[in-house]
Amino acid sequence: MPKKERKKGLFLSIEGPDGAGKTTQARMLKERLEKMGLPVVLTREPGGTPIGEEIRKILLNPDFREMTVPCEILLYSAARAQLVSECIYPSLQKGITVISDRYLDSTIVYQGLAGGEKPEIIEMINMWAAGRLLPEITFLLDIDVETGLRRLRGKYTGAPDWRGDRMEQKELEFHRKVRQGFLQLASRDSERFFVIQAGDRPESVHEKIWEKMQEILRDPAKG
Ligand code: Z5A
Numbered sequence: 001m002p003k004k005e006r007k008k009g010l011f012l013s014i015e016g017p018d019g020a021g022k023t024t025q026a027r028m029l030k031e032r033l034e035k036m037g038l039p040v041v042l043t044r045e046p047g048g049t050p051i052g053e054e055i056r057k058i059l060l061n062p063d064f065r066e067m068t069v070p071c072e073i074l075l076y077s078a079a080r081a082q083l084v085s086e087c088i089y090p091s092l093q094k095g096i097t098v099i100s101d102r103y104l105d106s107t108i109v110y111q112g113l114a115g116g117e118k119p120e121i122i123e124m125i126n127m128w129a130a131g132r133l134l135p136e137i138t139f140l141l142d143i144d145v146e147t148g149l150r151r152l153r154g155k156y157t158g159a160p161d162w163r164g165d166r167m168e169q170k171e172l173e174f175h176r177k178v179r180q181g182f183l184q185l186a187s188r189d190s191e192r193f194f195v196i197q198a199g200d201r202p203e204s205v206h207e208k209i210w211e212k213m214q215e216i217l218r219d220p221a222k223g
Contacts, residue, residue, distance in 0.1 A: 019148030
C-alpha cells in the first residue's frame with residue numbers, strides 16, 4: 001500500500017475507556033454526517049473485516065486468560081493491518097469519510113501505557129502494519145471508570161451468563177490507567193485529539209462532538 005499519498009476522505013477515530021459511549025456516538029455521528037450528504041463508513045476495532053472479526057473472537061475470549069501482552073499487540077495489529085488495507089484506505093481514496101470505533105491509540109493505551117509494553121514498540125509494529133495511516137481527528141470520550149463499567153453492565157442486562165470479555169474483566173486499577181493513558185496521549189497531541197466529557201446523556205455528548213465536527217468541516221486543511 002502506498003504510504004505517503006494524500007488521501008481524500010476524512011479519517012476520524014473515537015477512543016476512550018470502556019463504556020464511554022464510543023459505539024453510540026460513532027453511530028450518531030455517522031447518521032448526522034450522512035444527513036449532510038457525506039458518504040461515511042463506520043468500522044470498529046478489533047474487527048471490521050471478516051478476518052478481523054475472527055481475530056476479535058480470539059482477543060476477547062474470556063477463556064484465554066493466559067494471553068500475553070505481546071500476543072495481544074500482534075493480534076490487534078494484524079486485525080488493523082487487514083482493516084486498513086481492505087476497508088479504511090480504499091474508502092479514503094474514494095473520498096469517503098471513515099469513522100473508526102477505536103484505532104491504534106487503544107493499543108498504545110491498553111497494551112502500552114496500562115499494559116506495560118513500550119509504546120515505541122507498538123508504534124513501530126503499527127507503522128509497518130497499518131501503512132503509517134493515522135486519523136486526522138480523534139474524539140476522546142472521557143468518563144470516570146466506575147460510570148463506564150456501570151454502563152457496560154447495563155448494556156448486558158438480559159444476558160445473565162455474561163462474564164465480561166477478557167479485557168473488561170481486568171481490575172479497576174488497570175481501567176484507571178487506561179483513562180489516564182488516553183488523557184496523556186491527548187495532552188501530547190492537542191491538534192488531533194478533542195477531549196469530550198462523556199458523562200452526560202448521549203444527545204448532549206453528540207452535540208459537543210458535532211460542534212467540533214462543524215469546525216473541522218469548515219477548515220479546508222482537514223478535508
Ligand atoms: N482493545 C485493546 O485492548 N487494544 C486495542 O488495540 C483495541 C481494543 C482496538 C474491545 O471491546 C476491547 O478491546 C476493549 C479494549 C480492547 N475492551 N476493554 N476492556 P469492545 O469493542 O467490545 O468494547 P469497547 O470498544 O470497549 O466498547 P464498550 O466498552 O463496550 O462500550 P462503548 O462503545 O464505549 O459504549 P456503548 O456501547 O456506546 O455504550 C455502552 C452502554 O452505555 C450502552 O448500554 C449504551 O446504551 C449506554 N450509553 C452510551 N452512552 C451513554 C450515555 N451518554 N449515558 C448513559 N448511557 C450511555
